[in-house]
Amino acid sequence: MSTNTTAAAGREWRSRFPTVNYLNADYGIKSWLLTKDHKRIAILYLISVTFFFAIGGAYAAAIRLELLTPMGDLMQSATYNKVFTHHGIMMVFFFLIPAIPGVLGNFLIPLMIGAKDMAFPKINLLSWYVFMAGGLLTFSALLFGGVDTGWTFYVPYSTNFSNTYVTLAGLGIFINGFSSILTGLNFIVTTHTMRAPGMTWFRLPLFVWSQYATALIMILGTPVIAITVLLLALERLAHVGIFDPALGGDPVLFQHMFWFYSHPAVYIMILPSMAVISELVATHTRKPVFGYSFVAFSSLAIAVFGFLVWGHHLFVSSQSVYAGMIFSLISFVVAIPSAVKVFNWTATMYKGSISYDTPMLYVFAFIGLFMIGGMTGMFLAALGFDIHVHDTYFVVAHFHYVMVGGTVMGYMGGLHNWWPKMTGRMYPEGWARFAALIIFVGFNLTFFPQFLLGYMGMPRRYHAYPAGEPMWQVLHVMSTGGATVLGIGLLIPAVYFIWSMRYGRFAPANPWPGTGLEWRTASPPPTENFLVTPVVTWEAYEYRPIEEMQVIGPGAPDQTVGGQHPANRGVETEER
Amino acid sequence: MQSIPIPNVSLPVPFSPEQASTFAPHVDALYVYLVTLTAFLTLAVSAAIVFFAVKYRRRQPDELPRPIAGSMVLELTWTIIPLMVAMTIFIWGASIYFKAYRAPQQAMEVYVVAKQWMWKFQHQTGQREINELHIPVGARVKLTMTTEDVIHSFYVPAFRIKQDVVPGRYLQTWFEATKTGKFYLFCAEYCGTNHSGMGGYIYVMEPAAYQQWLAGGSGAESAASQGQKLFQQRGCASCHQVEAGGQQGRGPTLYGIFGRQQQIEGDGAVTVDESYIRESILNPQAKTAAGFQNIMPTFQGQLSEEQILQLVAYVRSLAPAGQQPGAAAAGTQTTSGPTTGGVPPSQQRSNPLAPTGERQGSPAPQAPPAGNTGTTGNANRRP
Amino acid sequence: MATHAEAVEHGHGPEAAHEALAHHFDNLEQQREAGALGMWVFIAQEVMFFGGLFLAYLIYRMKYPIAFQAASNHLNWRIGTFNTAVLITSSLTMALAVWATQVGKSRKVQVGFMAATLLLGFVFLGVKAYEYREKYVDGLIPIAGWFNPKPEILAHLPHGITVGQYQMFFWLYFAMTGLHALHMIIGACILLPIMWMAWRGRFSPEYHGPVENFGLYWHFVDIIWIFLFPLLYLLGAHFSAGH
Incomplete structure (x- = not known):
């Protein structure tokens, strides 16, 4: 491309924005792939997790179609096993775990604490490349022929019996683990060392507290899954015997090591979503979060106790009765901080100024669904009850209520809330509210019947089910119908978000308004986030009239809505 | 755990499988409690949200509500009360679990060997079954289970029991059926290609009908006597004495050893049970009996799981007549209840989950599970 | 950081002139602090990484004490001690x-x-390679099909010990020391550019974060070995009767 056309393209790209900001400060594919700006890395994550989510969603559709009838008539059982495995691997490792930390965490943490960037920008970019390498490697394993072990990779099936691409997929997950570790490392160090003057720990937005707790789990849990997957690959390739009873190994050891990470990983998925909800509930009720310190410390309590409950996945796996009791007891304890959060969010609404903007609708959805997801978690922690529903659709329904009803609702709410900040454009409010409603209805229709199926005894990972139980089919048909609605509901935001990037109305710096530092800079923010280093003299969530919550620093008066930004025309010269 | 009364409901709970074991009413009672609790809490929180959302909806765009920082009393209330409620669930759940995993001393023993993708049963009297298990109503049945390949899980929804079956060890579960009929048996732990086809039925019969069924077995040899043959063939007898009062051989005398405390080399003692016998055959040095040299060779890889179970049955049988654990005649207790079947009679397949409907109407009790012939990829252990 | 009294002018202060200060830090002190904390967090992560292997070792050692003691005798504790001394000196x-x-x-x-x-x-690493070679010659490479211990080793197997249990020990030995050696190799690869920077005179009392952080890493790798050496070479093996 000649210099002239590049310059022209650059001019065209820049003219789409009213101000000089991180999106138009530089242009061209190289400026994105080599960026060290945490905001651009967040956008890279946004694109990649959306891609993986779409793949995982396509597999989910295939599962739901197969289960329309009791006979395994759509695909062979071998194919079906691969489909649910791929769905699990894609969603867990490449969407749920990285989504909120990768997109919203990366974008918001430096902004919220008043830093210019993450502590280690290069490591931040590296984490995205590692994520992509792991993701594409795993994806290629799925394309070459797939994996049929379930996302849990239980031995000895995965080591000695499966003839599929277990090692390649495992390698992808192993590599992806390092992405998670690098992200967590960056979050911890950034929160400790990069806070703006006056930004004390107890003035931090609760988002940062939750992300910090998440980062602790990422640092201390992920290495264990990395070594576990490594052992799995070694066992598979070299038959060294660590998990093979024929050579003196113990297959249940794998389950312990796997869940030592994978249970805390559940909190890697839900804590960031709770982080988002805390912000949203404050912003859209214009009140400080009720019981700030309880909400903050409940995140840490979840992170700590979350490491002590892995054994509740092994209640029927030959664990001793007493071990089962201890794990059950701690599992009930870990439920309490989550309950405390729910009650505090609800109390925050009391005497607030509650808006019905889309992010708040997702908060309503989150609280209701997470309530059910969390309470059914207590069902499963009850030992005698778990014997019956373990590995049935009851479990499937429970974790979808937490993961989709919790994580995805939080993610969607957060995306809507900060979309104006990320892109400088508003999303269409009417469509967004409509989509939120559709997603809520579709979600419940999909997963509520699965609770009933599970209690009736339908085991999970079944390709076919008894035709002699007409009620089972009725519930499966309902579930598939709901999944269709849910799928459509999720497509609507995909369309209007893309549409809004070009046609949405320009966003003001503080559209809701919110109190966080991220709202005290332009939308979208400049490359180094703030024109001057902000000095924090106010407490977290201290609401003031909008005039007092404007952009910090000279030369950047708030933008007016409607595409006209006369005040910002002169900023063009500040280009770095 | 008999001292703690565990609540139970015998009314049919909507959307639940039939109650066909002594556990089922307990699990259902806990279920009802949990559902009530969840419904109450979810509705309470939702009602509060809806009420606040309507009452405190934003009326002017520049509204600024008065900040409320929090309340220690409220925080403590909603920390402590949920914790106490959670503890009630914990205790309730744990007491059912305790009961489910404490196998009774006197029970009818059945050996189970799982493999991809079938369940193989052997009664003490020698009868073998595949994917079907006939048991008498009202009898306590104890299953000693292992697997030849991957992890499986023995799941009977109507009995509300489930136990993973792990290679390399014996795991036990027990139940007491309270209703005659035909109930689903599923494999609940994902085990490979035909996982969803690894099922069958439990037939719960009236004791008389069960005795008739037993008699119908074509001269089956008892598990213990099969074990005795193996014991001779494999030369076990050259070291282990099996008669009462005989001279001690190079290994411990096995007469009356089952169920006893055995001192082991080093420190401590173990109860001689199925698992210890299995371990001593496969990994003899792990817990050597005190006073004996560590000279027994390992039989790892030389005996099939079924053969080991037969040897275990034989060692169990080496006891004074009438004192053999679990010798209680099966089906001595009966309950007179309604005898509704768990599965509609039209459902006559031996395998409820055969991938296609083709096998309908061809009951083949001993047939292997309907395999999906197109997908034999996982049938064999990888080299 | 939180002690700053007034708004700090965006951009770099007087000391910003230092070539080593990255654009997003306010001063070298903040940069050094971030680097050191980052390394400690990384080490915490490493501890968990090795922790998985240590757990496996402990479980199997408790399960097969006799096999592990016997297998441990095939490790040369004199060479191990020498290597420990070398590493501590480094x-x-x-x-x-x-x-x-x-x-x-x-x-x-x-x-x-x-x-x-x-x-x-x-x-x-050289000594380690020599030890690995010894194991290879003795047929103690713990890969299915390759694990063929020499007849004299098999002849001395304690009764009731399966070859699989023996293999388990060597498998853990290779996994743990191999992972440790990998960390040494990575360390050497990182040390080379740091040496180059030192040679160019980049480090000073004001700026020496990379050296300090690398030091932390190197000591950590050393400490891992301090745990591996007694667990694999010494525990209950050579000082029991007969050796």
């Missing part, structure tokens, strides 16, 4: 290298200590 030279940069010794002294560290690291 930690000392690394500590001296950190000290040399902190107090601003000449670049020759800095590079000299680092070179000594690197050399000792290579000695350790």
Whole structure:
């Protein structure tokens, strides 16, 4: 491309924005792939997790179609096993775990604490490349022929019996683990060392507290899954015997090591979503979060106790009765901080100024669904009850209520809330509210019947089910119908978000308004986030009239809505 | 755990499988409690949200509500009360679990060997079954289970029991059926290609009908006597004495050893049970009996799981007549209840989950599970 | 950081002139703090990584004590002790290298200590390679099909011990020491550019974060070995009767 056309393209790209900001400060594919700006890395994550989510969603559709009838008539059982495995691997490792930390965490943490960037920008970019390498490697394993072990990779099936691409997929997950570790490392160090003057720990937005707790789990849990997957690959390739009873190994050891990470990983998925909800509930009720310190410390309590409950996945796996009791007891304890959060969010609404903007609708959805997801978690922690529903659709329904009803609702709410900040454009409010409603209805229709199926005894990972139980089919048909609605509901935001990037109305710096530092800079923010280093003299969530919550620093008066930004025309010269 | 009364409901709970074991009413009672609790809490929180959302909806765009920082009393209330409620669930759940995993001393023993993708049963009297298990109503049945390949899980929804079956060890579960009929048996732990086809039925019969069924077995040899043959063939007898009062051989005398405390080399003692016998055959040095040299060779890889179970049955049988654990005649207790079947009679397949409907109407009790012939990829252990 | 009284002018203060200060930090102190904390967090992560293997070791050692004791006898504790001494010395030279940069010794002294560290690291790896070769000759490579211990080893197998249990020990031995050696190799690869920077005179009492953080890493790798050596070479093996 000649210099002239590049310059022209650059001019065209820049003219789409009213101000000089991180999106138009530089242009061209190289400026994105080599960026060290945490905001651009967040956008890279946004694109990649959306891609993986779409793949995982396509597999989910295939599962739901197969289960329309009791006979395994759509695909062979071998194919079906691969489909649910791929769905699990894609969603867990490449969407749920990285989504909120990768997109919203990366974008918001430096902004919220008043830093210019993450502590280690290069490591931040590296984490995205590692994520992509792991993701594409795993994806290629799925394309070459797939994996049929379930996302849990239980031995000895995965080591000695499966003839599929277990090692390649495992390698992808192993590599992806390092992405998670690098992200967590960056979050911890950034929160400790990069806070703006006056930004004390107890003035931090609760988002940062939750992300910090998440980062602790990422640092201390992920290495264990990395070594576990490594052992799995070694066992598979070299038959060294660590998990093979024929050579003196113990297959249940794998389950312990796997869940030592994978249970805390559940909190890697839900804590960031709770982080988002805390912000949203404050912003859209214009009140400080009720019981700030309880909400903050409940995140840490979840992170700590979350490491002590892995054994509740092994209640029927030959664990001793007493071990089962201890794990059950701690599992009930870990439920309490989550309950405390729910009650505090609800109390925050009391005497607030509650808006019905889309992010708040997702908060309503989150609280209701997470309530059910969390309470059914207590069902499963009850030992005698778990014997019956373990590995049935009851479990499937429970974790979808937490993961989709919790994580995805939080993610969607957060995306809507900060979309104006990320892109400088508003999303269409009417469509967004409509989509939120559709997603809520579709979600419940999909997963509520699965609770009933599970209690009736339908085991999970079944390709076919008894035709002699007409009620089972009725519930499966309902579930598939709901999944269709849910799928459509999720497509609507995909369309209007893309549409809004070009046609949405320009966003003001503080559209809701919110109190966080991220709202005290332009939308979208400049490359180094703030024109001057902000000095924090106010407490977290201290609401003031909008005039007092404007952009910090000279030369950047708030933008007016409607595409006209006369005040910002002169900023063009500040280009770095 | 008999001292703690565990609540139970015998009314049919909507959307639940039939109650066909002594556990089922307990699990259902806990279920009802949990559902009530969840419904109450979810509705309470939702009602509060809806009420606040309507009452405190934003009326002017520049509204600024008065900040409320929090309340220690409220925080403590909603920390402590949920914790106490959670503890009630914990205790309730744990007491059912305790009961489910404490196998009774006197029970009818059945050996189970799982493999991809079938369940193989052997009664003490020698009868073998595949994917079907006939048991008498009202009898306590104890299953000693292992697997030849991957992890499986023995799941009977109507009995509300489930136990993973792990290679390399014996795991036990027990139940007491309270209703005659035909109930689903599923494999609940994902085990490979035909996982969803690894099922069958439990037939719960009236004791008389069960005795008739037993008699119908074509001269089956008892598990213990099969074990005795193996014991001779494999030369076990050259070291282990099996008669009462005989001279001690190079290994411990096995007469009356089952169920006893055995001192082991080093420190401590173990109860001689199925698992210890299995371990001593496969990994003899792990817990050597005190006073004996560590000279027994390992039989790892030389005996099939079924053969080991037969040897275990034989060692169990080496006891004074009438004192053999679990010798209680099966089906001595009966309950007179309604005898509704768990599965509609039209459902006559031996395998409820055969991938296609083709096998309908061809009951083949001993047939292997309907395999999906197109997908034999996982049938064999990888080299 | 939180002690700043008034708004700090965006951009870099007087000390910003330092070439090593990255654009997003306010001053070198903040940058050093971030680097050190980052390394500690990384080490915490490493502890969990090795922790999985240590857990496996402990479980199987408890399960097969006799096999593990016997198998441990095939490790040469004299060579192991020598290697331990080599590694501890390398930690000392690394500590001296950190000290040399902190107090601003000449670049020759800095590079000299680092070179000594690197050399000792290579000695350790060389000895390790020799030990691996010994195991190879004895047929103790724990891969299915390759694990064919020499007849005299098999002849001395304690009764009731399966070859699988023996293999389990060697498998853990290779996994743990191999992962440790991999960390040494990675360390050497990182040390080389740091030496180059030292040679170019990049480090000073104001700026020496990379040396300090590398020192932390090197000491950590050393400590891992301090745990591996007794667990694999010494525990209950050579000092029991008959050896």
